[in-house]
Amino acid sequence: MIQISQLKKQYKEAVVLDIDSLDIPSGECFGLVGNNGAGKTTLFRIILDLVRASSGYVKINGEDVSKTEAWKAKTGAYLDEHMLLAYLTPDEYFETLRVIYGMSVADLKNHLDRFTELFNDEVLGKKKYIRDLSKGNLKKVGIAAALMGNPEVVLLDEPFENLDPSSQIRLKKLILRETENSRITFLISSHDLNHVTEICERIVLLEKGKVIRDLREKSEMMGELEAYFTG
Numbered sequence: 102m103i104q105i106s107q108l109k110k111q112y113k114e115a116v117v118l119d120i121d122s123l124d125i126p127s128g129e130c131f132g133l134v135g136n137n138g139a140g141k142t143t144l145f146r147i148i149l150d151l152v153r154a155s156s157g158y159v160k161i162n163g164e165d166v167s168k169t170e171a172w173k174a175k176t177g178a179y180l181d182e183h184m185l186l187a188y189l190t191p192d193e194y195f196e197t198l199r200v201i202y203g204m205s206v207a208d209l210k211n212h213l214d215r216f217t218e219l220f221n222d223e224v225l226g227k228k229k230y231i232r233d234l235s236k237g238n239l240k241k242v243g244i245a246a247a248l249m250g251n252p253e254v255v256l257l258d259e260p261f262e263n264l265d266p267s268s269q270i271r272l273k274k275l276i277l278r279e280t281e282n283s284r285i286t287f288l289i290s291s292h293d294l295n296h297v298t299e300i301c302e303r304i305v306l307l308e309k310g311k312v313i314r315d316l317r318e319k320s321e322m323m324g325e326l327e328a329y330f331t332g
C-alpha cells in the first residue's frame with residue numbers, strides 16, 4: 102500500500118528524516134512513535150506531499166505522491182487544525198466535504214452517525230464555529246472529516262491528544278472497528294504508548310529521523326517501548 106524508499110529530508114545541514122526502506126501493507130494499523138522532534142510529523146507531511154523530500158520517494162499504491170494525484174482520492178488525513186475551515190460550523194464543514202466527495206445527504210448522515218458517541222452531543226447542531234471549538238472537539242471534527250469519502254489510507258497525527266479519557270476510549274473503539282470493517286490502512290502517530298500499542302499491530306520507533314525499531318510482536322511492544330523511553 103505505502104512504500105518508502107531512501108527517503109531523506111534535510112533543512113540546511115540538519116537531516117531530520119532518513120529512512121532507507123519502509124513498507125506498510127494494505128489494512129495495517131501502523132503506529133509511529135518517537136520523542137519530540139523525532140520526525141513523525143515530517144514523515145506524515147511528506148507522505149501527504151505537504152513537504153517535499155530532499156531525496157527518495159513515497160508511493161501509495163505504486164504512485165509517487167510527489168508526481169501524481171490519483172492517490173489523493175483514496176487518502177484521508179488529519180494532522181492539525183490548519184486542515185479545517187475555521188469560519189464554518191462543523192455542520193457546514195461536513196456539508197462542504199459532502200459536496201466535494203459527491204456523497205448523498207443520506208451517506209453523510211450514515212457517516213456522521215458513526216461518530217455520535219465520539220461527538221458526545223458537542224459537535225453537531227450547535228451553531229458554533231470551528232474556530233471556537235475546544236481542542237478536543239476540533240480533533241473530533243478533523244478525524245470524522247479524514248474518514249469521509251471511503252479512504253483506503255488514513256493518517257492521524259496525535260489523534261488522542263487533547264481528548265478526554267472517555268473520548269480516547271471511544272476513538273480507540275472507532276479505529277478498531279474501522280480497521281476490521283473497512284480494512285482501512287491507518288497510520289497513527291502518538292505519544293500515548295498504551296493507546297497506540299493497543300490498537301496498532303505494528304509500531305515503528307523513530308529517533309532523530311531514523312527507524313530504530315520496527316515492532317510487530319504485540320506481546321513485546323510495550324516492554325520494548327517502555328525500556329526505550331525510560332532510557
Ligand SMILES: Nc1ncnc2c1ncn2[C@@H]1O[C@H](COP(=O)(O)OP(=O)(O)OP(=O)(O)O)[C@@H](O)[C@H]1O
Pocket residue numbers: 112117135136137138139140141142143144
Ligand atoms: N520547516 C522547518 N525548518 C527547519 N526545521 C524543521 C522544519 N520543520 C521541522 N523541522 C525540524 O525537523 C525535526 C522533526 O520535526 P517533527 O515535527 O517532524 O517531529 P515530531 O516527531 O513530529 O515531533 P513532536 O513529537 O514534537 O510533534 C525537528 O527537529 C524540527 O525542528
